[in-house]
Amino acid sequence: MNKALAILLYFFSLACAASEAGQRLESAPVDIFDLESVRRGAGYFANYCLGCHGIKQMRYSRIGGDLKLNEETMRAEFLFGDAKLHDYVRTAMPPKDAEAAFGVVPPDLSLIVRARGADWIYGYLKSFYVDPTRPFGVNNVLAKNVAMPNVLWDLQGAQEPIIKTVEGTPTAVGVRLTSPGKLTPQEFDRTVADIVTFLAYVAEPAKLQRLPLGKYVLVFLLVLTVILYKLKKEYWKDID
Numbered sequence: 001m002n003k004a005l006a007i008l009l010y011f012f013s014l015a016c017a018a019s020e021a022g023q024r025l026e027s028a029p030v031d032i033f034d035l036e037s038v039r040r041g042a043g044y045f046a047n048y049c050l051g052c053h054g055i056k057q058m059r060y061s062r063i064g065g066d067l068k069l070n071e072e073t074m075r076a077e078f079l080f081g082d083a084k085l086h087d088y089v090r091t092a093m094p095p096k097d098a099e100a101a102f103g104v105v106p107p108d109l110s111l112i113v114r115a116r117g118a119d120w121i122y123g124y125l126k127s128f129y130v131d132p133t134r135p136f137g138v139n140n141v142l143a144k145n146v147a148m149p150n151v152l153w154d155l156q157g158a159q160e161p162i163i164k165t166v167e168g169t170p171t172a173v174g175v176r177l178t179s180p181g182k183l184t185p186q187e188f189d190r191t192v193a194d195i196v197t198f199l200a201y202v203a204e205p206a207k208l209q210r211l212p213l214g215k216y217v218l219v220f221l222l223v224l225t226v227i228l229y230k231l232k233k234e235y236w237k238d239i240d
């Protein structure tokens with residue numbers, strides 16, 4: 001028993017140590033049932049991300065249906081080039097060109113929220129800072145020497161790193177705004193949260209239907225319990 005406890009404590013302390021060493025992540029204000037937020041996120045995604053990243057497990061028509069957007073809106077705001085409503089959402093950038101430009105092919109983002117977690121992506125999109133030594137002039141606190149440019153810089157503004165010495169090496173541990181962008185920091189945080197909310201929906205679109213269904217199931221079970229209880233009383237009336 002003591003041994004088991006010791007092992008448990010050991011793993012617990014390891015987990016603590018791991019989170020100490022890494023960056024502390026801010027929790028992302030994400031609610032996929034806030035359809036307005038998901039819709040805004042879809043719009044930002046189409047304008048700021050789709051040029052490089054696909055979400056190839058999704059069809060435009062499914063997004064339209066789930067987000068209650070009519071065909072006209074879908075065509076006006078999401079369907080670029082020769083994309084059709086029933087197509088999967090793919091980036092127009094050929095992988096070869098991407099590799100030539102960035103050195104890596106930007107990953108498909110269909111399941112990125114499941115792989116990285118919403119908090120990490122929220123932090124990542126907010127953690128770009130100016131670094132003239134990098135090809136696109138930016139680096140990222142959460143993804144050192146990242147190949148992605150800061151595509152949201154005009155909204156956010158420019159940030160400089162907060163450097164601390166971690167285990168003997170100077171490391172960027174945070175960021176500080178040096179010149180403002182088009183949005184206030186609060187507005188920018190909301191924008192990033194909307195993008196992450198959209199990606200969270202994309203990673204598990206069935207959740208939109210499944211969770212509300214769960215409520216009906218619970219109500220059904222409750223009603224059933226009442227009926228069965230009454231029935232039992234009825235049956236046992238004469239025997240008690």
Ligand code: HEC
Nearest residue numbers: 048049051052102104105106107112121146147148149151
């Ligand atoms: C100009 C091209 C380009 C655009 C536009 C772009 N990205 Fe990226 N993105 C990349 C590249 C290249 C990488 C790979 C970075 C690496 O591996 O160092 C990347 C990586 C990422 C990653 C990290 C994946 C991982 O697990 O490491 C996320 C998350 C991401 N992008 C999200 C976004 C979002 C959200 C947008 C829109 C707001 C966006 N990107 C717009 C090029 C782009």
